[in-house]
Amino acid sequence: MQNLLDEIKRCDVCAHDLPHLPRPVMSAAPDSKILIIGQAPGRKVHESGVPWDDPSGNLLRTWLGIDKPTFYDPHQIGIVPMGFCYPGKGKSGDLPPRSECAPLWHPQLFEHFNSVQLILLIGQYAQRYYLKDSAERNLTETVKNYQQYLPNYLPLPHPSPRNRFWMAKNRWFQTDVLPVLSRRVDEILN
Secondary structure: OHHHHHHHHOOOOOHHHOOOOOOOOOEOOOOOOEEEEOOOOOHHHHHHOOOOOOHHHHHHHHHHOOOHHHHOOOOOEEEOOOOOOOOOEEOOEEOOOOOOHHHHHHHHHHOOOOOOOEEEEEOHHHHHHHHHHHOOOOHHHHHHOHHHHOOOEEEEOOOOHHHHHHHHHOOHHHHHHHHHHHHHHHHHHO
């Protein structure tokens, strides 16, 4: 798997479509127990090279009920975004993840995982890709119906501060979904 991760880190398949040099960001090990499939690194993560090294990551760790050392231990948590490089800025936030990454790299990575007990699908891109026709009509409905995807998948909204209005409007997420998430994470890691 390390050879594959090194190959991904050298990937430049979409270099001509990026507003900067490629810098694939991910973290995984064959024995990762929980896999986080998010969207794509943001600008800050692109600069640091550390996945979820931003306010979204802080909130995600709170949701999971784990500290940074646990989060960044690839034997505990694997981090494999839909797009490995920062796609650049759009009109209302970052551009969508590049569509080349997941089909190119995810199948190869999944061949190496042997201990994954839960896959967190963060955001609509990961949910549509992995849940396919079983995804609901939108992210809110997919997350609300999270139980139908367990025990393999748990769909989540993106923990971006930009989603504070979604969180305020959908309080059931905090009362119904987050306790299930943190309990499941605790069961797997402990």
